[in-house]
Amino acid sequence: MFSWDLLANAVVAGLLLGGFYAAVSLGISLIFGLLDIANIAQPAFVILGAYATYVTNTAYGLDPILAGVLFTPLFYLVGAGVYRIYYGAFERRGDEALRGLVFFFGVLFIIEVSLSMKFGVDYRLVQAPYIGKSIDLGGGVGIAYRYLVPCVVGVAMTLVLYLFLGRTFYGRAIMAVSQDQLALRLMGANPVQIKTIAFGIGIAAASLAGALLISIAPVIPSTDRDYIGRMFAITVLGGMGSIGGTLLAAVILGVIESLMSTFFGPSWSLAVSFGILLAALAVRPAGLFGR
């Protein structure tokens, strides 16, 4: 029995999920897509953001989104620090390919294990007035606020980053560093400083993405593994560093995953993102909107 209600619900849920996936992938789109730094620890930073939100929400009853925004400066500094270590130990020596990758894998592991030592492996969730309510669109289709809010914030983040990269001095400098570092150096700008800023922004985005993540569903320390594939699938599919492409790829992935989990069961939805990633890597590494 095929149900149109079910299909409509799945598509709407997928579109909303897509906005949220865009928020999660923006950081890696900036760091991996534009700077070409294989930061596979990015999902761990997102989970770190989720737990920071959890702590402030349970202790002070702070709104999760607000908590995520408040943590961005701290995450920016952490990101800038991590990049400095990465630059000093690997990039300067031209050794980033093998050992840089292993470095970030280690960072991912340390964050994940630290969180499970501190908080255990119980599911953690946050409280907010809008979580648990939904709007009825009629015809059996509804929108849950816990999906709507992250989607709106995700789209807003995409827009802000898009405008930042295109309109501001530092944004354009980041685009320049991704195109030609030597030319930038000849113009008298310091590529390392620009990359530090960009990396910091990418990690700061993870803080807000983490807040959205824990608003949507409860989180455990190993949730980051589910997002490694999604993030990289979206970044590659969106065309490595194209911010608009990231949003579109995120929505496509969201809809496909939502359809899969509605019609085949949720245990298959994860395989979809990784399957798309493998296919995208094998068939068209430049992505749908490759430069």
Add this chain to the structure above:
Amino acid sequence: MRRTVGTLLVGLAVIAAGVLVATLRVNPYLYFAGYVILQYVVIATAWNILGGYGGYVNFGTPAFFALGAYTAVFLIRSIKAPLPVLILAGGLVAALLGLGIGYLTLRLRGTFFSIATLALSVVLQTVIINWEYVGGSRGISVIRPSGPPFGNYVVFLFTVMVALAVIAVLVARFIERSWIGRGLAALRDNEEAAECMGVPTLRLKLFATTVSGFLLGVAGAPFPYYVTFVEPNSAFALDYAVNALAMPMIGGTTSWIGPVIGAVLLGTAQQLATVTISSEMNLFIVGVVLVAFVVLAPEGILGLVRKLRGH
């Protein structure tokens, strides 16, 4: 030729020593822990054939290991196959997967290859979770065959692992000393240049991924009999991925002895930490040691030793 025979004799001596240890009847826990450390010797050595010699970082170690383990589960359930068959079959199936990722290197290099292997591990885990015959997400109990050739079953498995570790290290040593190892080193340093100089890069990569996959599958095949309960989360544990690259990185990736040193040191430290502190603490230690080594001592312990000798 004489050197090869000598090496083989050393290998046989190590296996004999393993059998001797097995007859000693010390604290049974030591065999239990020793098995894990030896298993990591196999895993680290296998990873290093592709990662250390060839420069392709494989994050998908759990996929190969679990493929070996689940091939064994399948054969135990369907035809009650004996252990040597399980090991060989586990290795062959994982070798096929290795050949597959070898062809992936045609399109994907560096980071993209690594991310693809990570993805592979998750896809395979999803397949296993949805495959009820081998236990699905709930897992499956495996009954050990009664009456092992000697000792109790854990002691027997320990001896088997000694032999597998020796074989893995001999294979790695052979590859390193032959033209294959030199070819892999050439493509690790500069793949385009190696290709231009007439190094058969594709054939070498396929060889390395297949052999590496085979040995990882071999390491996983006795796993069901060791734990007697196999479930996806333990067979696909991220610990294998981290350890597989941490151990060679800590020991030193350019020589066969590096992964062995790393596996023995880190494996022993983990076993001690698990017993004395907690299993999460042992993973934390691996992460910190890994990051510290790649930042401060990129050539691993072998590199440190070389530096000390040089100055």
